[in-house]
Amino acid sequence: MNEQIITVNKLTKQYQQTQASGITDINFSITKGDIVAIIGESGSGKSTLLKCIYGLLKPDAGEVLMNDKRVKGPDEQLIPGNAEMKMVTQDFSLNIYAKVYDNIASMLSNTDIKAKESKTLEMMEHLHITKLKDKKIIELSGGEQQRVAIAKALISDTKVLLLDEPFSQVDSLLKNQLRADIKRLAKETGLTIILVSHDPTDGLFLADQLLILKQGQLLQNDKPETIYQNPSDLYTAQILGNAVILTREEALQLGIKTAKQHVVFYPEWVELKSTWQSRRFEVKEVYYKGFYDELLLERNGVKIRALQLNSGEHKKNDHIQANIGHFLEF
Ligand SMILES: Nc1ncnc2c1ncn2[C@@H]1O[C@H](COP(=O)(O)OP(=O)(O)OP(=O)(O)O)[C@@H](O)[C@H]1O
Numbered sequence: 001m002n003e004q005i006i007t008v009n010k011l012t013k014q015y016q017q018t019q020a021s022g023i024t025d026i027n028f029s030i031t032k033g034d035i036v037a038i039i040g041e042s043g044s045g046k047s048t049l050l051k052c053i054y055g056l057l058k059p060d061a062g063e064v065l066m067n068d069k070r071v072k073g074p075d076e077q078l079i080p081g082n083a084e085m086k087m088v089t090q091d092f093s094l095n096i097y098a099k100v101y102d103n104i105a106s107m108l109s110n111t112d113i114k115a116k117e118s119k120t121l122e123m124m125e126h127l128h129i130t131k132l133k134d135k136k137i138i139e140l141s142g143g144e145q146q147r148v149a150i151a152k153a154l155i156s157d158t159k160v161l162l163l164d165e166p167f168s169q170v171d172s173l174l175k176n177q178l179r180a181d182i183k184r185l186a187k188e189t190g191l192t193i194i195l196v197s198h199d200p201t202d203g204l205f206l207a208d209q210l211l212i213l214k215q216g217q218l219l220q221n222d223k224p225e226t227i228y229q230n231p232s233d234l235y236t237a238q239i240l241g242n243a244v245i246l247t248r249e250e251a252l253q254l255g256i257k258t259a260k261q262h263v264v265f266y267p268e269w270v271e272l273k274s275t276w277q278s279r280r281f282e283v284k285e286v287y288y289k290g291f292y293d294e295l296l297l298e299r300n301g302v303k304i305r306a307l308q309l310n311s312g313e314h315k316k317n318d319h320i321q322a323n324i325g326h327f328l329e330f
Contacts, residue, residue, distance in 0.1 A: 005160065005192050006030040006053065010062035013048055023048050023216040026062070030209065035186050035193045037203030037224075039239055040213030046196040049213070050162055053194065055082045066160065086153035087162040090169070092145050096137040100129060100148050103137060107156045119155060126185060127151045142169030143178065150182075154191065163195040167202060179206050200241045204228060212236045234330040237264045244304050253300040260329040267294060270306035271323045272314070283318045297322055 011026040023045040030036050038046045051057040053064050058073035065071070066084065074080035081087070094103050105120040124130045127147045137145055146169060153161055166182070167175045183206055186193050197203060203210045204224045212220040212227065212235075220232050231237040238245065243264050246254070251263040272295075281297035281304075293308045297320070306322055314320050 003032045004029045005032040005067060006194075007065040007068075008049075008053065008062070009065070011049070011052055011059050011064065012061040013052055013057055013059045021045075021216065023052070023213075026218050028209075028211060028218065028221050030192060030194065032192055033186060033190045034208040035183065035195070035206050036209045036211065037207035038194065038196045038211045038213060039198075039200055039203045041239065042198070043215075044213040045216040046213055047164060048216075050087070050164060050194065050196050054085055054087050054162055056080050056087075082160075084158065085160040085162060086156075086158045087164065088146075088149045088153050088166065089164045092149040094137045094145060094149055094152070099134055099136055100124070100132045100140070101134065103148055104152045104155055107152055123151045123155045126154075126188075127181065143171070143174040146170065146178065147181075154185070154189075158191065160192045160194065163193065165197060166195055167197065167199065182206065200239055204240070212239060231264070231328070234262055234264065237328070237330070242266055246302065246304070250302045253302045254304070254324065256324065256327065258329045262330045263327050264330060265324055265327040267305040267307045269324065269326045270297075270304065271325050272306060272308060273321045273323055280319055281322045283314050283316055283320060286314070286316055 007029040008026055012024050014022040026049060038049060040046050048057065052059050053071065055071045055073060058075055063070050066082065071082055101120060101124070104123060105116055108116045108119060110116065121130070124133060127150060129144065129147045129151060132140060132144060132148070137148065140148065146166065150161070167178060170178060179202065182193065185191060195202065195206070207224050210222065210224045210227050211218060214235050220227050220236055227236060228240055231240060234245070237243040243266055246263045248258055248261055248263070251258055256263055281299045283295055284298050284303065285296040287294040287296070288311065291311065293311050295306045295308055295314060297304050297306055304322070308314055
């Protein structure tokens with residue numbers, strides 16, 4: 001049976017100085033061992049939510065429960081935070097002049113030196129940083145520092161890891177590796193991870209559960225594939241990044257009638273057909289993506305994007321038929 005580790009009940013936090021900020025009446029729960037991604041535009045309340053979950057911010061109303069126990073706010077304890085949760089922020093909070101090993105080992109007590117050493121080495125193995133053991137933090141790249149910060153956060157029997165923009169410092173190759181490591185860690189250790197990101201692909205690739213925030217409100221809470229296939233609103237479709245969004249007038253130019261303001265679809269929903277006569281598009285650009293191309297198509301002054309799996313099949317300035325077989329209306 002799925003065991004819930006975190007429950008967020010009617011959580012509200014407003015900042016005094018600003019209007020319509022913070023978060024309002026947020027409700028959701030998290031299953032133990034899941035990766036949850038919180039996605040939303042800048043200022044949508046992602047960090048506020050994360051800090052409330054961790055106990056760094058006192059909510060105005062509502063509560064966060066971890067294993068059915070209320071997470072205490074900063075006014076209720078000497079050291080704000082939660083012993084069973086760890087938060088890795090963008091600045092990593094490492095001792096930059098100390099060695100990697102010492103940074104991680106410093107989290108463990110000296111009562112059993114042998115156990116301390118083996119646990120530290122084991123955690124370094126997990127994060128693929130064994131070869132960096134004797135390097136100082138200041139000598140490491142951003143991505144390497146990030147791995148050390150995660151190792152340090154995990155070593156003291158952490159049950160929930162909170163990551164604020166975990167991939168902001170790394171290039172795309174390293175990002176893919178780190179994402180895969182994080183996913184593996186969660187699955188191997190049963191660790192629950194909550195991450196905040198600007199990049200929707202983090203959520204789509206990594207998460208078991210995706211939360212979409214807008215102006216402090218929780219718009220959608222579901223599996224990434226469900227939200228991707230069925231965004232509940234235009235904002236969600238926009239934030240996921242890849243959707244083609246047409247106004248009603250633009251849609252009409254392509255022969256699509258809608259009573260709503262917008263028509264939304266993904267490039268992969270567009271069928272390219274050579275026999276179908278009525279919707280003729282000109283190929284304006286071909287973007288090579290490796291094993292497929294993304295085509296920029298235009299008809300009656302309206303541009304859409306489509307995928308071509310046979311890379312190179314249609315070229316710039318070709319005229320082709322495209323059928324927008326499935327679309328959403330908002
Ligand atoms: N300490 C604060 N005092 C006043 N207003 C704040 C404070 N912290 C955040 N806010 C406001 O609350 C809203 C949500 O901020 P928050 O940092 O949670 O958003 P975010 O989604 O994490 O943004 P970003 O992606 O830019 O980090 C914003 O409008 C922000 O200006």
